Amino acid sequence: MVELIITENESKPEITISNQIKKFAINGLYGFNTIILIGMGRRLGIFNYLFEKAKSSPSSGKYNEVIFTPIELSENLNLDFTYLDGWLHLALECGILEISNSEKKILKTAPYVYDLLIDRSNEFYIGGTLGAFYYMAPAQDILIENFKTGNVWSILDLPGDIMRDLQERGARFGTLVERLFSKKFEFFCKNLQKRSIIFELGCGYGFNLETWAKKYKKARFVGIDIDPIALAHAKKLINKNNWNERIEIFEMVIDEFARFFKEKFDLIILNQVLHEMNTDENYRRDVFKNLYSLLKDNGILLIGESMIPDTFAPEKRFQLFDITHKFTEVKASLFYNEKSFREFIDITPFSKANFIKEGGDSIWVIKK
Ligand SMILES: C[S@@+](CC[C@H](N)C(=O)[O-])C[C@H]1O[C@@H](n2cnc3c(N)ncnc32)[C@H](O)[C@@H]1O
Numbered sequence: 001m002v003e004l005i006i007t008e009n010e011s012k013p014e015i016t017i018s019n020q021i022k023k024f025a026i027n028g029l030y031g032f033n034t035i036i037l038i039g040m041g042r043r044l045g046i047f048n049y050l051f052e053k054a055k056s057s058p059s060s061g062k063y064n065e066v067i068f069t070p071i072e073l074s075e076n077l078n079l080d081f082t083y084l085d086g087w088l089h090l091a092l093e094c095g096i097l098e099i100s101n102s103e104k105k106i107l108k109t110a111p112y113v114y115d116l117l118i119d120r121s122n123e124f125y126i127g128g129t130l131g132a133f134y135y136m137a138p139a140q141d142i143l144i145e146n147f148k149t150g151n152v153w154s155i156l157d158l159p160g161d162i163m164r165d166l167q168e169r170g171a172r173f174g175t176l177v178e179r180l181f182s183k184k185f186e187f188f189c190k191n192l193q194k195r196s197i198i199f200e201l202g203c204g205y206g207f208n209l210e211t212w213a214k215k216y217k218k219a220r221f222v223g224i225d226i227d228p229i230a231l232a233h234a235k236k237l238i239n240k241n242n243w244n245e246r247i248e249i250f251e252m253v254i255d256e257f258a259r260f261f262k263e264k265f266d267l268i269i270l271n272q273v274l275h276e277m278n279t280d281e282n283y284r285r286d287v288f289k290n291l292y293s294l295l296k297d298n299g300i301l302l303i304g305e306s307m308i309p310d311t312f313a314p315e316k317r318f319q320l321f322d323i324t325h326k327f328t329e330v331k332a333s334l335f336y337n338e339k340s341f342r343e344f345i346d347i348t349p350f351s352k353a354n355f356i357k358e359g360g361d362s363i364w365v366i367k368k
Helices: 017-043 046-056 072-077 081-093 113-118 125-137 138-149 158-184 186-193 208-217 228-241 254-260 280-295 320-329 338-346
Strands: 097-101 106-109 197-201 220-225 247-251 265-271 295-304 353-356 361-367
Touching: 017 046, 017 125, 046 072, 046 113, 072 081, 081 097, 081 320, 106 113, 113 125, 125 158, 125 320, 138 158, 158 186, 158 208, 158 228, 158 265, 158 295, 158 353, 158 361, 186 265, 197 208, 197 280, 208 220, 208 228, 208 247, 208 265, 220 228, 228 247, 254 280, 280 295, 280 338, 338 353
Parallel strands: 197 220, 197 265, 220 247, 265 295
Antiparallel strands: 097 106, 295 361, 353 361
16 A cells, blocks of 8 residues: 655645646657757758858858748758758747748748857857757666666767767866856966976867867877777767877877876866766776876876766756756766765875866866
């Protein structure tokens, strides 16, 4: 028999049933469809097309909207018109698009959609994050199986195109990490602008290296990763930008790299890598020992990572992205919160760990 526990709150409900309907049904339906539309729009090349169109338009500077017709999209992207019409109709309903001229069947992006979902370099761009959540849907089968079996899976088992999108989202955090770090450590970053050498452990598809290399133009970079598909993509980015003289990447594990590489680094970056590493504490401590040996005495180890609070001591701040991160990568990953990460640093050779938080962004700045 099911036991019914009446709490004080339940006897005096403050929320009406229609509020709850709005929360679960209406917000849920719009949210779900918006995510599906964005994910599909990215895969079909619609957002890329609108980006290129805006960039090649004669009006330079800021774009508030991109104007286009369904026929134009169908022809340029080689997409079936009837299916495309369905996507466009739903995009109007979800507020991604608006009608510009109904007689001539012309559409436009809704206000700020260009900044938020299309222009990857915009400071408010969230297309990568929303695009990554889209993959929750195809990942369902793996998740459901794991709930039942408790299996440990590897994030590296995901197909390359999913990984690429997920890493693009992770690298977006890297941009925020760089922004916060350069704001708080202005002097250190001025020196990085000179002839410095920077190491990224877990450079993956190279998106984060690209952000840093564009900003620190005189710095040299070295990246390692264990995923050959990711490194092949990173290599393409390096070639495209003519950075072969400045950026070296290796498919290598850290202890092998620490033995082989003879220089020491001014800055070591781990952006969204820590949680993906082998969850064994001794393994992670050894990784940090190697990082310690690779860092100059006055160097900095910079860590950008989702810090996830205890389930039963949730934070009041907005934390949906972090929690979804934990949910989708549970058992494939091990996340920390501020307290448990400090405890971890205590068992490594590093002595100073500074947690810096501003708005929704945070970084760990760790020194010898
Ligand atoms: C979320 S991605 C982040 C990639 C990159 N740092 C960025 O921000 O664009 C995490 C990367 O860490 C790599 N990784 C996980 N464990 C690793 C390890 N032990 N050594 C090196 N790379 C590792 C994965 O292969 C993956 O490419």
